[in-house]
Amino acid sequence: xxxxxxxxxxxxxxxxxxxxxxxxxxxxxxxxxxxxxxxxxxxxxxxxxxxxxxxxxxxxxxxxxxxxxxxxxxxxxxxxxxxxxxxxxxxxxxxxxxxxxxxxxxxxxxxxxxxxxxxxxxxxxxxxxxxxxxxxxxxxxxxxxxxxxxxxxxxxxxxxxxxxxxxxxxxxxxxxxxxxxxxxxxxxxxxxxxxxxxxxxxxxxxxxxxxxxxxxxxxxxxxxxxxxxxxxxxxxxxxxxxxxxxxxxxxxxxxxxxxxxxxxxxxxxxxxxxxxxxxxxxxxxxxxxxxxxxxxxxxxxxxxxxxxxxxxxxxxxxxxxxxxxxxxxxxxxxxxxxxxxxxxxxxxxxxxxxxxxxxxxxxxxxxxxxxxxxxxxxxxxxxxxxxxxxxxxxxxxxxxxxxxxxxxxxxxxxxxxxxxxxxxxxxxxxxxxxxxxxxxxxxxxxxxxxxxx
Amino acid sequence: xxxxxxxxxxxxxxxxxxxxxxxxxxxxxxxxxxxxxxxxxxxxxxxxxxxxxxxxxxxxxxxxxxxxxxxxxxxxxxxxxxxxxxxxxxxxxxxxxxxxxxxxxxxxxxxxxxxxxxxxxxxxxxxxxxxxxxxxxxxxxxxxxxxxxxxxxxxxxxxxxxxxxxxxxxxxxxxxxxxxxxxxxxxxxxxxxxxxxxxxxxxxxxxxxxxxxxxxxxxxxxxxxxxxxxxxxxxxxxxxxxxxxxxxxxxxxxxxxxxxxxxxxxxxxxxxxxxxxxxxxxxxxxxxxxxxxxxxxxxxxxxxxxxxxxxxxxxxxxxxxxxxxxxxxxxxxxxxxxxxxxxxxxxxxxxxxxxxxxxxxxxxxxxxxxxxxxxxxxxxxxxxxxxxxxxxxxxxxxxxxxxxxxxxxxxxxxxxxxxxxxxxxxxxxxxxxxxxxxxxxxxxxxxxxxxxxxxxxxxxxxxxxxxxxxxxxxx
Numbered sequence: 071x072x073x074x075x076x077x078x079x080x081x082x083x084x085x086x087x088x089x090x091x092x093x094x095x096x097x098x099x100x101x102x103x104x105x106x107x108x109x110x111x112x113x114x115x116x117x118x119x120x121x122x123x124x125x126x127x128x129x130x131x132x133x134x135x136x137x138x139x140x141x142x143x144x145x146x147x148x149x150x151x152x153x154x155x156x157x158x159x160x161x162x163x164x165x166x167x168x169x170x171x172x173x174x175x176x177x178x179x180x181x182x183x184x185x186x187x188x189x190x191x192x193x194x195x196x197x198x199x200x201x202x203x204x205x206x207x208x209x210x211x212x213x214x215x216x217x218x219x220x221x222x223x224x225x226x227x228x229x230x231x232x233x234x235x236x237x238x239x240x241x242x243x244x245x246x247x248x249x250x251x252x253x254x255x256x257x258x259x260x261x262x263x264x265x266x267x268x269x270x271x272x273x274x275x276x277x278x279x280x281x282x283x284x285x286x287x288x289x290x291x292x293x294x295x296x297x298x299x300x301x302x303x304x305x306x307x308x309x310x311x312x313x314x315x316x317x318x319x320x321x322x323x324x325x326x327x328x329x330x331x332x333x334x335x336x337x338x339x340x341x342x343x344x345x346x347x348x349x350x351x352x353x354x355x356x357x358x359x360x361x362x363x364x365x366x367x368x369x370x371x372x373x374x375x376x377x378x379x380x381x382x383x384x385x386x387x388x389x390x391x392x393x394x395x396x397x398x399x400x401x402x403x404x405x406x407x408x409x410x411x412x413x414x415x416x417x418x419x420x421x422x423x424x425x426x427x428x429x430x431x432x433x434x435x436x437x438x439x440x441x442x443x444x445x446x447x448x449x450x451x452x453x454x455x456x457x458x459x460x461x462x463x464x465x466x467x468x469x470x471x472x473x474x475x476x477x478x479x480x481x482x483x484x485x486x487x488x489x490x491x492x493x494x495x496x497x498x499x500x501x502x503x504x505x506x507x508x509x510x511x512x513x514x515x516x517x518x519x520x521x522x523x
Numbered sequence: 524x525x526x527x528x529x530x531x532x533x534x535x536x537x538x539x540x541x542x543x544x545x546x547x548x549x550x551x552x553x554x555x556x557x558x559x560x561x562x563x564x565x566x567x568x569x570x571x572x573x574x575x576x577x578x579x580x581x582x583x584x585x586x587x588x589x590x591x592x593x594x595x596x597x598x599x600x601x602x603x604x605x606x607x608x609x610x611x612x613x614x615x616x617x618x619x620x621x622x623x624x625x626x627x628x629x630x631x632x633x634x635x636x637x638x639x640x641x642x643x644x645x646x647x648x649x650x651x652x653x654x655x656x657x658x659x660x661x662x663x664x665x666x667x668x669x670x671x672x673x674x675x676x677x678x679x680x681x682x683x684x685x686x687x688x689x690x691x692x693x694x695x696x697x698x699x700x701x702x703x704x705x706x707x708x709x710x711x712x713x714x715x716x717x718x719x720x721x722x723x724x725x726x727x728x729x730x731x732x733x734x735x736x737x738x739x740x741x742x743x744x745x746x747x748x749x750x751x752x753x754x755x756x757x758x759x760x761x762x763x764x765x766x767x768x769x770x771x772x773x774x775x776x777x778x779x780x781x782x783x784x785x786x787x788x789x790x791x792x793x794x795x796x797x798x799x800x801x802x803x804x805x806x807x808x809x810x811x812x813x814x815x816x817x818x819x820x821x822x823x824x825x826x827x828x829x830x831x832x833x834x835x836x837x838x839x840x841x842x843x844x845x846x847x848x849x850x851x852x853x854x855x856x857x858x859x860x861x862x863x864x865x866x867x868x869x870x871x872x873x874x875x876x877x878x879x880x881x882x883x884x885x886x887x888x889x890x891x892x893x894x895x896x897x898x899x900x901x902x903x904x905x906x907x908x909x910x911x912x913x914x915x916x917x918x919x920x921x922x923x924x925x926x927x928x929x930x931x932x933x934x935x936x937x938x939x940x941x942x943x944x945x946x947x948x949x950x951x952x953x954x955x956x957x958x959x960x961x962x963x964x965x966x967x968x969x970x971x972x973x974x975x976x977x978x979x980x981x982x983x984x985x986x987x988x989x990x991x992x993x994x995x996x997x998x
Binding site for chain 2: 168
């Protein structure tokens, strides 16, 4: 089954390119540590999912590129054309001239309705080229105007038009210290709207990925390319083909559906975070070996201590001992110690993967009480190595990972809203103070729900 | 990709405008080696087949035939515009883009605004409409003028209302040269005060600049160059000393160097909209991010490193120094000290070989030394444009919405009151039909209201930042 990706705005398009590039490189990588036949099956599965074939053999990404000004799309298309290993569809782009000016209201209320038909047509065309549609990725940032505002609008339309297909928004959480001054407004408007129309969001925090580049990858002058490549690697480690069940030799047909089924048991809890391990530069790869025991131990501790990366993990944090009364209601103000999960999915790829022991993830103390660990935790194991990593593990988690960042954004946006700063820029295009208040209310609800888990 | 139209009004406006077009051509020539008319060039230039008579000559793609500036040149004297039309840039302008008169405005805002405004309203409208028609997607009008004279100040601000009525969707960015304290035009306080009211009401964004600051910057560059310090040498094709590389012939007046600074400001302001980069910033984002309340739309600017404003070969300094300098009072284009005042918002527009980590590192480093208003503690807007300015590896334009503009306005009001109390020269204004004493009173109260807003913000400066109590929801 196939996934159609909608790349929105500068961020969405820049990242989308790196994602497809990473998926393609990995699927054509010769160091898969598996048999040739296995590799071919992997390649075929990846292709069906993310690419389609053209007559001359060059695969075409199943993607629609949308931006309200032309520079980034032009750059993206030419980058793909230059590498010429895969490309975007000839008519897969929608572009305007003026941009959204970092204004969520403009993206949502002006560009949205104005271009709804053209954009949905493009998506429809891409969908028709799939034998069977698993669902959509929508790659967008929250901070700007197009990705955020138009992204929220398009997600709503996807909900209306393709109610049987799943939608996962890949949301880029901006740096805490300004990329865009009104990013907090744009973020709360985006999240509140997506909460009503998306099935799940997988959140990628710029600050976190930046730290990974700095500390783990040792990159001196970090560019957005670097950041986007790390992000693409994380996404690839989750969505490249995986076996459908332990010991089976067929690749999972519907990763989106399976993932959502496991991770989003309740519509109030849609925010997913991703962690992966090991994180290192390609140069260091060749000199490193890992054991599954070591990797999983670190990954589990990253989960429960809410560590953002493989370094500086707080080993003091422990899950509450079973038999004792549960720890009191989590307060965002206090130092967050133990990260309670609703559901977790661990994806393991590489050598000796079948021997990897994930029992520690099934500890009921990790989870909230309303799901049995057998329902709350799943593991997907695949022999074929990913992106030249002899062993790699990814964790997709529906947990309290994102409470603190969300709370911070809501807090900052609320402070700004209290002073009414910049509101005139939004009311100009039909987003009124009540719309802001609705968004705040919804998100405070989400924060509270996650805190009480 | 969008287009912008430059409207240059009065002597000052046209001289700066001329520098701007010169530098713009040079920049595009350096970037666009193949001579293809692309989106970037089209933002400021039309491509015209000059063999075609009349209007039909526009070429939208392909090789560059003849570039015409998207400009309207207005002056009520002929001297400056004629000089431009006889100079090396004459082919860049169309005679149909000009509006001139002979008598000048006599340094009288009322003459520029009321008399010439009414006289030329239709013509102005026509030229503006024509220039808009030539644009695929017009995003912004850049108005360049001085505040202290008659034409730039009076007619220049008259234009703003016309633009607002005719093209409400198009941004109006105004580059205003404020009179220095030793300005030799006696009536400049009147002119500036009357113009300020118009800027308050009809501009989207104003970039105030004053001659004293420009002069100080030029002096600083000169002293570094002449001292021979650190192996600095003037580049052989320097804009400051030789004409080669730029089309315009160089004069020895300091005004040319000063105008170049303002021209560079406009180029850098639009670079991220014209050229590609990893974090683009379009013109509509400037207004969106830097104008939290409609009246507070005055942005203090600084361009660093200084040597990018002259063609000097200084061995590259530490990148971080460029960021530090952007916040020093010596690098601002008006007499202002942003570091010791309150920031409402700040934009950093970087060009060249600078990446996001450089930007972040410097923001983290400089943040503790700056004071931001309580509701915008992380009030930073950033952009990265890959194309550096000609002949340099990187540059930074900082735009600050900061209460440090207040002293400029207060001084203006003081100088105005000194004259007004004595009713000096007032009759020149009141003679003009449509002008009354109330026009002056309204202008003062408009400026006073603005100053009061800045005062109220400043009062919050030393108060501890208190979070507003959050909504409480039932779970």
